[in-house]
Amino acid sequence: MKNTFALKAGFVAVLTSLACSVTGAATTITVAAFPSLDAGVKAAIPAYKKLHPDVDIKLVSLAFADHHTAMTTSMATGSNLPDVMALEVGFIGRFAESGGLEDLSKPPYNATQFKDKFARFAVAQAVMPNGGLAAIPVDIGPGTLLYRKDIMDKAGVKEEDLTKSWESFIESGKKVKASTGAYMLAAAADLEAIYIRSNLRDGEGIFFDKAGKAIVDSPRFVKAFELAKVAHAAGIDGKIGAWSNEWSEGFKRGQIATQMMGAWLAGHLESWLAPNTKGLWRSAQLPGGAFASWGGSFYAIPTKAQHKPEAWEFIKYLTTDKAQQITAFRKLDAFPALIEAQSDPFVDEPVEFLGGQKARQLWRVAANKIPATDVDKYDTLAQEIVNAELEKVLEQNKDIKQALTDAKTLITKRARR
Amino acid sequence: MSERAPTVAVAPRRKRLKGRDWAPYVFVSPFFIIFCLFGLFPLLFAVYLSFHQWDPAMGLEAMKWVGIENYTYILTQDDYFWKALYNTVWLGLASGLPQHLIGLPLAYLLHTVFGRMRNTVVGVYFLPFITSSVAISLVFTTLFSRDFGAVNSFLTGMSHTPVIGWLFPAQNIDWGQPQYIKPMIAFVVWWRYVGWNTVMYLAALQTISKDLFEAATMDGATRVQQFRFITLPLLKPMMFMCVTFTIIGNLQLFEEPFIITGGSGGLDMAGLTVAMHMYRTGFMDNDFGTAAAIAWLVFALIVVLTVINNKLLASKE
Structure with missing residues (x-):
């Protein structure tokens, strides 16, 4: 008796759910993201619900590294894939x-029509090897030079001394070290990391050429290594790795005078790295006329996703809707990839943490000048190997030419396929 | 009667199970289901995987058979693997040997000297073992911080003391440098596991009959002699077990060096262990086939070392 009842109940439940889907009640799309991008999604949901009452959005948020590992395994097995996948x-x-991932340049997406709406370099990062578009950029990280105004004043260094050229940056560093004892920069590797990214033309890769060959022994890398070596020899680098204890303590105690990174670092400094240094920092363009990007997020649709049309609608809303991008900009200080949103008056507001400087204007200039470089699957790997060789040059006095040749061999070996 | 017995014995086996007969199988099934899903399947899949080239982001279809190429690549081309292996053996010896060389005498000391306080003291020694390794590693990176760490401020402070001052560095030590990072990691690992070994040895000591010691005392054996000729031989089975655990644990060393070096292996990869290298090959380079092959090579190494350990320490019967 009991059994038949349960069966009936189950049958009814199945029927009702069938009926619901027929009458077009809510479709649920899953969005997988990581902090703090997930906050942007969360903020967008209520407004989106008003526009599309028939779509429910389920947000699954994991820590940065876990998210990407989870996405890798989901892609591997083709199961548990979200409809909208955030990627860094x-x-x-x-x-x-x-x-x-779906090629968004093809129908029914036809995302190529939006191409010019976004920061050039960000779109280039999402291009597939066959020229398709794998994802749509949502926020970007224009690179900037953050420096301690008070320390520079003490050392008698002006902003243009910092930005004029790399040589003058290093010279200023010596003055800072001599008069205040503070390190000019956390790690000499920062210099190298920016130099290899500067003065690239559109379509060029950082580590690989068009044919996928490693180009880490080019003059660009030699010069970058030389600069880092000079800075290291001058003792103006703290040999401090980013995100380490030393790093945040160094900021708190004013032991690190400058840091080159994505403009979003100002937000991190303000919220947890060194809130006590409020008003002491300023932002400037990178030395030597360099423009580079740090970070940036994208949304993509997996080929095996369940609700592609709904996912695409939501991605369009998150990325191309001006009001939505501005909300994220204001709320999270996520620099919008959407060019229209970059003209929001919020850009002209002074940044209190940077002593009231209108720094976002500066970042917008940078965002528009960052070259659209070519990304390669093995960029991260190459970056790692080059960094390891640079460490040998700096710490063990390895010959630069030799180090770069070794790096090239190692990259070719490891990216063997 | 005796002729019919076999038929009686065989018949129930052929009988189909029904009703309550299933109960024992149902009750033991969770283990087997879970073991097959999360133990056996990954194990076998890793064997299969190690003969393939596979970027998991491309989906299962992208697996490509490459034979033993992954193994030959690791053994002949992969410089990081050999470096990681060297580091792992270094760390294994530097943290493993003291675990036993200090753990055993410590257990003897606790056994003979401490009376009622023993359990409290044992608890204190055991505490690091049950603490999260992530928390431990984070605390130690703070202690070993170059500019702001307690260790450096102690060392440089000591360098000002008159007679023994010359033994200590006057400058802050950068523990991230290749020559310092290994001893530092070894120290953390040792600190964490010495308590575990002490407890194991203590447990073994407590099973040794007091009569033996009394008899030895009657015969005029000193404490050192008692330790050498009674305690050590009787502890041999436990030593074998503890050393086996240490070998396996140390060859798979991951969490402590991973967190201390920020996942990178540190300067000049001086803190890179084989397990970290495997993780990085899999999850950073997205080369799961090679990562699986590394895992199996480590397994082979563990087997070899355990067999050697077996020859050396296991009691022969």
């Missing part, structure tokens, strides 16, 4: 080449 720039190359 460090992973976009790998995922774009995997073939597991």
Whole structure:
């Protein structure tokens, strides 16, 4: 008796759910993201619900590294895939080449029509090897030079001394070290990291050429290594790795005078790295006329996703809707990839943490000058190997030419396929 | 009667199970289901995987058979693997040997000297073992911080003391440098596991009959002699077990060096262990086939070392 009742109940339940889907009640799309991008999604849901009452959005948020590992395993097995997949720039190359993401340049998406709406370089990062578009950029990280105004004043260094050229940056560093004892920069590797990214033309790769050959022994890398070596020899680097204890303590105690990174670092400094240094920092363009990007996020649709049309609508809303991008900009200080949103008056507002400087204007200039470089699946790998060789040059006095040749061999070996 | 017995014995086996007969199988099934899903399947899949080239982001279809190429690549081309292996053996010896060389005498000391306080003291020694390795590693990176760490401020402070001052560095030590990072990691690992070994040895000591010691005392054996000729031989089975655990644990060393070096292996890859290298090959380079092959090579190494350990320490019967 009991059994038949349960059966009936189950039958009814199945029928009702069938009926619901027929009458077009809510479709649920899953969005997988990581902090703090997930906050942008969360903020967008209520407004989106008003526009599309028939779509429910389920947000699954994991820590940064866990999210990308989870996405890798989901792609591997083709199961548990979200409808909208957030990707950080460090992973976009790998995922774009995997073939597991929808080509958004093709119908029914036709995303090529939006291409000019976004920062050029960000779109280039999401291009597939066959020229397709794997993802749509949502926020970008224009690179900037953050420096301690008070320390520079003490050392008698002006902003233009910092930005004029790399040589003058290093010279200023010596003055800072001599008069205040503070390190000019956390790690000499920062210099190298920016130099290899500067003065690239559109379509050029950082580590690989068009044919996928490693080009880490080019003059660009030699010069970058030389600069880092000079800075290290001058003792103006703190030999401090980013995100370490030393790093945040160094900021708190004013032991690190400048840091080159994505403009979003100002937000991190303000919220947890060194809130006590409020008003002491300023932002400037990178030395030597360099423009580079740090970070940036994208949304993609896996080929095996369940609700592609709904996912695409939501991605369009998150990325191309001006009001939505501005909300994220204001709320999270996520620099919008959408060019229209960059003209929001919020850009002209003074940044209190940077002593009231209208720094976002500066970042917008940078965002528009960053070259649209070519990303390669093995960029992260190459970066790692080059960094390891640079450490040998700095710490063990390895010959630069030799180090770069070794790096090239190692990259070719490891990216063997 | 005796002729019919076999038929009686065989018949129930042929009988189909029904009703309550299933109960024992149902009750033991969770283990087997879970073991097959999360133990056996990954194990076998890793064997299969190690003969393939596979970027998981491309989906299962992208697996490509390459034969033993992954193994030959690791053994002949992969410089990081050999470096990681060297580091792992270094760390294994530097943290593993003291675990036993200090753990065993410590257990003897606790056994003979401490009376009622023993359990409290044992608890204190055991505490690091049950603490999260992530928390431990984070605390130690703070202690070993170059500019702001307690260790450096102690060392440089000591360098000002008159007689023994010359033994200590006057400058802050950068523990991230290749020559310092290994001893530092070894220290953390040792600190964490010495308590575990002490407890194991203590447990073994407590099973040794007091009569033996009394008899030895009657015969005029000193404490050192008692330790050498009674305690050590009787502890041999436990030593074998503890050393086996240490070998396996140390060859798979991951969490401590991973967190201390920020996942990178540190300067000049001086803190890169084989397990970290495997993780990085899999999850950073997206080369799961090679990562699986590394895992199996480590397994082979563990087997070899355990066999050697077996020859050396296991009691022969």
